Amino acid sequence: MSEATSNNRFARLLAGYFKKDWSGALLAVVILAIAIELVTDGKPFFHPSNLMTILNNSAALGVIAGGMTLVILTAGIDLSVGSVMGMIAALVGYVASYWGFPPILAILFGMALGLGIGLIHGSLVARFGMPAFIVTLAGLSIWRGTGHLTTGAQATPKLDSVFDFFGRYNPFMPLRQAFRDGSLPDWLMPLGSWVDANWVAYFRTFQMSLVIFILFFIVLGLVVKHTKLGRYIYAIGSNEQGSRQAGIDVRLYKTLAYVVCSMTAALGALMFLGRAPYAKSDYGQMWELDAIAAVVIGGTSLFGGRGSVLGTFLGVILLKLIANGLTLAQLNTFWQMVVLGMIILLAVGIDIVRQNANPEKIKQVLFAVAAASLFFASIHPIAQFVSAQLSLLEHSHSASLLAAGSNLAPTQATRLLEGDALAAVQAAASASWIYALLLGVMVVLSFLTLARPNKPTSLMAIGLLVAAGILLSLGGWPGVPVLALGLAALLGSLYTDSLFEQARQA
Amino acid sequence: MIKSFSKLAIAGAIAAGMTLSASAMTIGYVTKSATNAGWIMINQGATDAAKEEGVTLVTVGPAFQGDLSSQLEVFENLTAQGVDAIGVAPVDSSGIAPAVDAAMAAGIPVVAIDTGVSGAEVTSFVATDNYAVAVIQGQEAAKLVADGDKVFYVTGDQASSTGQERRDGFMKGFKETRPNSEILEVPTKWNSDEAQAGVEALLNSHDDVKMVVNAWDGGTMAAKAALENLGYGAGDVKLVGFDGAADAIVAMDEGWVQVDTAQMLYQMGYQGIKTAVKAAGNMVVDKRIDTGTFLVTPETSAEYKALIGM
Numbered sequence A: 001m002s003e004a005t006s007n008n009r010f011a012r013l014l015a016g017y018f019k020k021d022w023s024g025a026l027l028a029v030v031i032l033a034i035a036i037e038l039v040t041d042g043k044p045f046f047h048p049s050n051l052m053t054i055l056n057n058s059a060a061l062g063v064i065a066g067g068m069t070l071v072i073l074t075a076g077i078d079l080s081v082g083s084v085m086g087m088i089a090a091l092v093g094y095v096a097s098y099w100g101f102p103p104i105l106a107i108l109f110g111m112a113l114g115l116g117i118g119l120i121h122g123s124l125v126a127r128f129g130m131p132a133f134i135v136t137l138a139g140l141s142i143w144r145g146t147g148h149l150t151t152g153a154q155a156t157p158k159l160d161s162v163f164d165f166f167g168r169y170n171p172f173m174p175l176r177q178a179f180r181d182g183s184l185p186d187w188l189m190p191l192g193s194w195v196d197a198n199w200v201a202y203f204r205t206f207q208m209s210l211v212i213f214i215l216f217f218i219v220l221g222l223v224v225k226h227t228k229l230g231r232y233i234y235a236i237g238s239n240e241q242g243s244r245q246a247g248i249d250v251r252l253y254k255t256l257a258y259v260v261c262s263m264t265a266a267l268g269a270l271m272f273l274g275r276a277p278y279a280k281s282d283y284g285q286m287w288e289l290d291a292i293a294a295v296v297i298g299g300t301s302l303f304g305g306r307g308s309v310l311g312t313f314l315g316v317i318l319l320k321l322i323a324n325g326l327t328l329a330q331l332n333t334f335w336q337m338v339v340l341g342m343i344i345l346l347a348v349g350i351d352i353v354r355q356n357a358n359p360e361k362i363k364q365v366l367f368a369v370a371a372a373s374l375f376f377a378s379i380h381p382i383a384q385f386v387s388a389q390l391s392l393l394e395h396s397h398s399a400s401l402l403a404a405g406s407n408l409a410p411t412q413a414t415r416l417l418e419g420d421a422l423a424a425v426q427a428a429a430s431a432s433w434i435y436a437l438l439l440g441v442m443v444v445l446s447f448l449t450l451a452r453p454n455k456p457t458s459l460m461a462i463g464l465l466v467a468a469g470i471l472l473s474l475g476g477w478p479g480v481p482v483l484a485l486g487l488a489a490l491l492g493s494l495y496t497d498s499l500f501e502q503a504r505q506a
Numbered sequence B: 001m002i003k004s005f006s007k008l009a010i011a012g013a014i015a016a017g018m019t020l021s022a023s024a025m026t027i028g029y030v031t032k033s034a035t036n037a038g039w040i041m042i043n044q045g046a047t048d049a050a051k052e053e054g055v056t057l058v059t060v061g062p063a064f065q066g067d068l069s070s071q072l073e074v075f076e077n078l079t080a081q082g083v084d085a086i087g088v089a090p091v092d093s094s095g096i097a098p099a100v101d102a103a104m105a106a107g108i109p110v111v112a113i114d115t116g117v118s119g120a121e122v123t124s125f126v127a128t129d130n131y132a133v134a135v136i137q138g139q140e141a142a143k144l145v146a147d148g149d150k151v152f153y154v155t156g157d158q159a160s161s162t163g164q165e166r167r168d169g170f171m172k173g174f175k176e177t178r179p180n181s182e183i184l185e186v187p188t189k190w191n192s193d194e195a196q197a198g199v200e201a202l203l204n205s206h207d208d209v210k211m212v213v214n215a216w217d218g219g220t221m222a223a224k225a226a227l228e229n230l231g232y233g234a235g236d237v238k239l240v241g242f243d244g245a246a247d248a249i250v251a252m253d254e255g256w257v258q259v260d261t262a263q264m265l266y267q268m269g270y271q272g273i274k275t276a277v278k279a280a281g282n283m284v285v286d287k288r289i290d291t292g293t294f295l296v297t298p299e300t301s302a303e304y305k306a307l308i309g310m
Helices: A003-021 A022-037 A047-071 A081-098 A103-126 A132-151 A160-168 A172-183 A186-195 A201-204 A210-224 A227-240 A238-244 A250-273 A285-299 A308-328 A333-356 A359-375 A379-403 A419-452 A457-476 A480-505 B001-021 B038-055 B070-079 B097-105 B128-146 B159-176 B194-207 B217-229 B247-251 B267-282 B300-309
Strands: B026-030 B057-058 B083-087 B111-115 B123-127 B150-154 B183-186 B209-214 B238-242 B257-263 B287-288 B293-296
Touching: A003 A480, A022 A285, A022 A333, A022 A480, A022 B287, A047 A081, A047 A201, A047 A210, A047 A227, A047 A250, A047 A308, A047 B194, A081 A103, A081 A132, A081 A250, A081 A285, A103 A160, A103 A250, A160 A210, A160 A250, A160 A359, A172 A186, A172 B123, A186 A201, A201 B111, A201 B128, A210 A227, A210 A250, A210 A308, A227 A238, A227 A250, A227 B070, A238 A250, A250 A333, A250 B194, A285 A333, A285 B287, A308 A333, A308 B194, A333 A359, A359 A379, A359 A419, A359 A457, A359 A480, A379 A419, A419 B238, B026 B038, B026 B070, B026 B267, B038 B057, B038 B217, B038 B267, B057 B070, B070 B097, B083 B128, B083 B267, B097 B111, B111 B267, B123 B267, B128 B159, B128 B209, B128 B238, B128 B257, B128 B293, B150 B159, B150 B194, B150 B217, B194 B209, B194 B217, B209 B217, B217 B238, B217 B247, B217 B257, B247 B300, B257 B267, B293 B300
Parallel strands: B026 B057, B026 B083, B083 B111, B111 B123, B123 B287, B150 B183, B150 B209, B209 B238, B238 B257
Antiparallel strands: B257 B293
C-alpha cells in the first residue's frame, strides 16, 4: 500500500519535472557532467574550483543569452548581440584609454550605447514592422564595422582595475591580503587562516564574474515572472494579435525586449573586459550563435511564447561545460566539434519528446540512449580495427600507384608503411577484429530495438549491454563505465508505461 | 554587407586606377584579416610596397576571420575583373586551390602570402617557414624548464596548415631535449576567448604547470589574462609566444613573457606584393621566398622594437 503511494508520488514528481521547459537542458547537463567525470578519471572535474571556473567563463555569454531569451520569447531574434558586445567593449576601452574618461563614466557610456542600439533595433522592429531577423542581421554588420572603424581595430592598453569588479576581482582577496599582512582583527583571524589555507582549492576561482552571472539570472527570473514586462512578453510571443486586442501596448513591450537585449550585450561586454587582457573590437565573434544555441537548448521555443530564463542559464552552462570538460579530457579538437553537435541534438531531442509526452516515443529515446552508450563504449576496439584496416588499404593503394609508375604526392607517400609499422598495423587489426565484429553487431542490434519499444526488446537490450560489458572487460578495453548510463536508461524504459499510467491517474 | 562593399571597392579602385594612369598596374591583395594585430602589420607591409612600386593595390578580405566562402568570392571577383596579379593569404590551404587554379589559368600570377596553397601551383610562396620557426620556439622553450616539468600548449586551428605546422614544429623542438615533460593542449580556432577559458580550466587541475607555450600571440595574451585572473604574478609560470606582436613584447618588458619567436610580419606583406608586381611584369621570381625570423628575448627586445618601429 505504502509502496504504491510512494510510486505514485514518484510518478507525479517525474511528470511535474518534465512539464518544465528547462528539464531537457538539466538532464543533458547532468548526463554530460557524469560522462565527463568518468572520462577524466583522476582529474577533478567535479571540484568546486573547476565548477566555479565554468561559471566564470559562462558569465559574459550568459547575461547576453539572458537578454536574448526575452527577445526570442516575443518570437523575435537578435543576431547583432556579438557585434554589439564587441563594439561596446572596444569603445568603452577606447574612451577610458585615450579620452581620459574615468572608468565609471566609461561604463555608463557603454550602458548608454547599449540602450541606444536597443532603441534603434526595437523601434525598427516594433514601430516600422521590419522583420527582426533582417534588422539585427544588418546590425550584426553595422555594429561590427563601426567598432572596427572607430577604434582602428587596435587593442587598447591594459584597463583600469575598476573593470576587474565586473570580472576577475575576488571578493575574498582583501580578507586573505589582510590575513597575510597580519592586519586582520583577531576575531576574524580563524576565518582568514581557513580561507588562506584553502585558497587554491576553493576560493581562488570565486570571482565577481560568477557572482554577477548568478545575481543577474535571479533578477531576470523575478522580472520575467512577477512584472508586467515578463507577462506581456509571453503574451505577445504566443499571440501578438490577441495581445493587442487585450489592450497590451505591443510596440512598447517589444521595443523593451530589444532594449534589454542590447543592454545585456553591453553588460556582457563589461564582464568580458573584466577578465580579458585588453579591449578590442573583434571580441564576441559568433556569440550570437552561441547565445541563440543556449536559449534553444534551454527549451525556449524559437516561435515565441514558451520557455524559461532558468533553461537559458542551464543552456549556457551546458555549452561551457562541454568546452571545459573536453579540454580537461584532452580530447582531439575535431572530436570536440562532433560531440558538441551531438549534445545539442540530445538536449533538443529530449525537449521534443517531452512535449508530445508519448510513452512509445520516450521508450524509443531511452533505447537510443542505450544504443548510443553501447556505441561509445565499443568505440575503442571498433576504431582500432577500422583505422588499422584503413591504414592497410591506404598503404596498398599507394603501393599499387607506385608499382604502376605514377608519381606520389607527398601526402600519398606518407601513407606507405615501412616493415615495422606495417607489422604493427597488421597485428593491431588481427588483435581487434573479433571484438570489433561482435561489438559492431551488438551496436546494430541495439539500434534495431528502436523499431519495437516493448518489454522483451528492453530485456534483450539489457542482455546486449551486459554481454558487451563482459566482452570489453575480457579484452581489457576501456569504456565499461559508459555502459552504466545505457543500463540506467533501459531500466527506466521497463517502468515507463506504469509511470505514465500512474501519472495519468494522479 | 562587407562582401558587397568589397565588390564596390574593387570596381571603384579599378576604375580609379584606370583614370589616374593608364599604365599603372592593379594588384589584388586578398588578406586573411583586417583586425588581427599580426595581420595589420602584414597589411601595412603590402600597402607600403604598393606605394613604393606605384601600383594600385586593391585590398579585400573575408567577411570575418576564417570565412573561406567569402574569401573565395572576393578572390573570384578579382580574377573576373582582370587584375595584373594577386597576392593571397588563404584562409584554408586547400579550399582556395580551385580559385587559384582558375586565376593562374587566366594568366594572372598568384603569390601566396603567409599560408601556402595545397593542391594548386602558385607563382611564388612568400612566408616564414612556420615549421622551422616553431622548432626554434620548442628548443628555446625547452631551455626554460627542466625535463619532466608540466607544460601547456595553446594550439592554433588544427584544420589550418599554419596551426598544424606550428604545433608539430613545437613538439619536435621541445621533445628533443625534454622527452619526459607532459604537454597538455588547449585547442582553439585562433580565438583568444577559447585560449583563455582553456588555460583557466587546465590551471585548476594542474597547479604544478611550469610554462604555457602559445601558437600565436593572441593566445599568449589570453594565457597571461588567465594567469592574472587566478592571481599568478609575472614569471610564476613562464610564457612563450609566437608572432612578436607588440602587446606580447610589452608583456615581455613586464616580465611575463620569456621568449617570443617573431616572424617578420611586415616583410611578408612587403615582399609578397613586391613579388606580385615583379611577376605581373613578367620577371622571373623565386618559387619560395623565406622572410626569416627573429628570436625575441629580454636581451634582444630593444633591437626587435627598433626593427619593427615600436
